[in-house]
Amino acid sequence: MTGRPHDPLQPGPRSSDAEETVEAIQLGKVDAFVVHGPDGPQVVMLQGSDVPYRALVERINDGALTLAGDGTILYANSRLAALTGIDVANLVGRNFDTLFVDGAPDRGGQEPTDAQLHSKAGSLPVSVWMSSLVIGGVASTLATVTDLSATVRAQEVATAERFARSILEQATDAIIVLTQDGRVARASAVAEALAAVPPIGRTFSDAFPIVADDNRAGALARFRRESLDMLLATKPFHGVEVKLRVADQGQRSFLLSAGPLLNDDKKSIGSIVTLTEITERKRSEEQQTMLVAELNHRVKNILAIVQSVAMQTVRNAASLDAFGDTFSGRIKALAVAHDLLTQTRWYGIGLGELLAAITAPYRGAREDRIGIDGPPVMLPAQAVLPLSMVFHELATNASKYGALSNASGVVTLRWEATAAPERMLKLEWRESGGPAATAPGAGGFGTKLIRRVVQYDLDGTIDMAYGPEGACVALEFPLRPTGLSVESPPLVTAPS
Amino acid sequence: MATTCACMSPARPPKSVAAIANLKKLCEKHLPGRYTIEVIDLMKDPALAQRDQIVAIPTLIRKLPEPLKRIIGDLSNADKVLVGLDIVPS
Numbered sequence: 001m002t003g004r005p006h007d008p009l010q011p012g013p014r015s016s017d018a019e020e021t022v023e024a025i026q027l028g029k030v031d032a033f034v035v036h037g038p039d040g041p042q043v044v045m046l047q048g049s050d051v052p053y054r055a056l057v058e059r060i061n062d063g064a065l066t067l068a069g070d071g072t073i074l075y076a077n078s079r080l081a082a083l084t085g086i087d088v089a090n091l092v093g094r095n096f097d098t099l100f101v102d103g104a105p106d107r108g109g110q111e112p113t114d115a116q117l118h119s120k121a122g123s124l125p126v127s128v129w130m131s132s133l134v135i136g137g138v139a140s141t142l143a144t145v146t147d148l149s150a151t152v153r154a155q156e157v158a159t160a161e162r163f164a165r166s167i168l169e170q171a172t173d174a175i176i177v178l179t180q181d182g183r184v185a186r187a188s189a190v191a192e193a194l195a196a197v198p199p200i201g202r203t204f205s206d207a208f209p210i211v212a213d214d215n216r217a218g219a220l221a222r223f224r225r226e227s228l229d230m231l232l233a234t235k236p237f238h239g240v241e242v243k244l245r246v247a248d249q250g251q252r253s254f255l256l257s258a259g260p261l262l263n264d265d266k267k268s269i270g271s272i273v274t275l276t277e278i279t280e281r282k283r284s285e286e287q288q289t290m291l292v293a294e295l296n297h298r299v300k301n302i303l304a305i306v307q308s309v310a311m312q313t314v315r316n317a318a319s320l321d322a323f324g325d326t327f328s329g330r331i332k333a334l335a336v337a338h339d340l341l342t343q344t345r346w347y348g349i350g351l352g353e354l355l356a357a358i359t360a361p362y363r364g365a366r367e368d369r370i371g372i373d374g375p376p377v378m379l380p381a382q383a384v385l386p387l388s389m390v391f392h393e394l395a396t397n398a399s400k401y402g403a404l405s406n407a408s409g410v411v412t413l414r415w416e417a418t419a420a421p422e423r424m425l426k427l428e429w430r431e432s433g434g435p436a437a438t439a440p441g442a443g444g445f446g447t448k449l450i451r452r453v454v455q456y457d458l459d460g461t462i463d464m465a466y467g468p469e470g471a472c473v474a475l476e477f478p479l480r481p482t483g484l485s486v487e488s489p490p491l492v493t494a495p496s
Numbered sequence: 497m498a499t500t501c502a503c504m505s506p507a508r509p510p511k512s513v514a515a516i517a518n519l520k521k522l523c524e525k526h527l528p529g530r531y532t533i534e535v536i537d538l539m540k541d542p543a544l545a546q547r548d549q550i551v552a553i554p555t556l557i558r559k560l561p562e563p564l565k566r567i568i569g570d571l572s573n574a575d576k577v578l579v580g581l582d583i584v585p586s
Contacts (some may be wrong), residue, residue: 020566020567020568020569021551021552021568024552024568024569025552027569029511029568029569029570029572030511030552030553030554030568030569031509031510031511031512031553031554032509032538032552032553033551033552033553034538034542034545034550034551034552034553036546040542040543040546041538041542041543041545041546042542043538043539043542043545043553045509
């Protein structure tokens with residue numbers, strides 16, 4: 001018994017009384033003890049003192065039991081009976097090991113150990129704690145069995161949640177989870193970036209204003225926004241092409257797919273909508289379509305030019321040989337310009353580069369016979385073929401009749417470009433050191449071609465002067481924006 | 497002869513009830529008409545235990561004749577009680 005030490009000055013029970021007390025307790029002839037607590041003597045019942053503890057053990061949410069040294073169950077609470085599906089009367093007397101799928105954990109350990117308990121449903125994850133105890137001089141074991149299924153389930157849910165969150169955060173597609181009434185419950189990082197407004201809680205059509213974009217999207221386009229939200233939340237879609245109005249970025253193209261979101265009972269509780277961006281793919285397709293159209297157009301143009309040049313050359317040629325030389329030269333000039341355009345993917349060419357290429361065959365051994373001098377100017381693709389034809393004709397004329405027809409004459413090419421908005425190119429071809437130039441006859445195809453090309457194909461003006469120093473030709477035409485165009489102007493208008 | 501038997505009421509525990517019954521039986525047999533028994537309820541007034549140096553319940557205290565004597569337990573062993581109380585069997 002614990003109690004306050006007795007005051008040695010006070011008469012107290014003799015040692016024989018103490019021995020008698022111990023003997024009486026051992027023989028079970030005592031109901032209670034008197035102990036001296038801080039508030040004076042207190043009576044502590046012996047008989048029935050374990051009743052509240054038993055009640056407590058019966059009420060706890062863990063299985064609890066006592067084991068004999070050989071593992072035989074001496075006592076089990078009703079919670080263990082519920083966990084195992086075996087009533088208490090049948091638990092008592094069993095061996096503890098038989099309750100577990102792989103036998104009971106080691107009884108020597110003090111730390112809780114995870115194990116699988118046989119249960120009605122098969123098995124149950126549990127944590128088992130055991131402690132050695134001596135009861136009435138007999139070595140026993142106390143054990144508790146804690147049901148971990150809720151904990152395991154919570155961990156599984158947490159893991160699934162982390163997994164889902166990871167997908168939503170890292171997916172390159174926009175992923176949107178809709179409730180059954182078409183409101184956004186979750187949205188991936190990409191989806192949030194695309195949304196017109198913070199999407200959570202909004203209807204899909206509010207957060208993602210879409211425009212139906214192909215024939216198959218007719219079903220989507222027919223519905224009002226409210227109906228569209230319900231449709232997306234309840235019906236599956238696969239690869240419907242749509243355009244989305246994205247703030248500050250205009251319209252972007254997406255493939256929209258939607259599928260049901262199922263709960264544990266396989267019932268639909270909403271839908272998962274994905275938006276896969278195809279803007280670049282669409283742009284690439286459009287460019288490809290435009291390129292094919294451009295190619296068709298240019299081939300037709302080139303054939304028309306070749307046909308026109310051939311006809312006019314034949315009409316003005318004195319002989320078949322003369323036709324051959326002239327026609328071949330003109331076609332070569334076109335080919336050179338075409339090569340340059342192809343190298344730059346029809347985006348245009350530097351003026352100096354074009355002039356150098358066109359006039360190269362006429363320089364001969366002297367590089368300085370044709371001087372090229374001017375600021376960098378990028379010619380629009382549409383201007384390249386006409387201009388190459390113009391300078392091919394000028395160079396041919398110069399080699400036949402002008403400054404390039406003798407050993408000492410030179411040609412100087414100069415240009416300047418005016419500033420925006422309407423950029424104009426002023427270009428001068430000046431011959432010197434050659435024989436005196438005279439105006440060609442009215443029937444000369446070369447001069448006619450030059451005038452028509454400058455006037456109709458370049459939308460410019462031309463001034464051709466002829467004097468004792470040689471010919472001087474001044475062109476002026478607008479530099480229109482570069483780039484591909486399906487509607488490029490015809491290169492050469494057939495002269496009448 | 498006066499005796500004090502410490503026990504509890506109203507929910508009397510079994511050893512105390514047995515002690516009172518055994519004591520009464522002994523006294524009637526060996527000290528008829530010559531004894532008084534006082535039963536005190538320590539559950540009601542635990543301080544009385546300190547006064548009489550009671551450490552276990554039930555405890556029989558013989559106050560008179562002196563010297564004071566104690567017997568702990570349910571008094572089921574009559575011979576031991578008689579010896580303890582110096583009663584000569586009649």
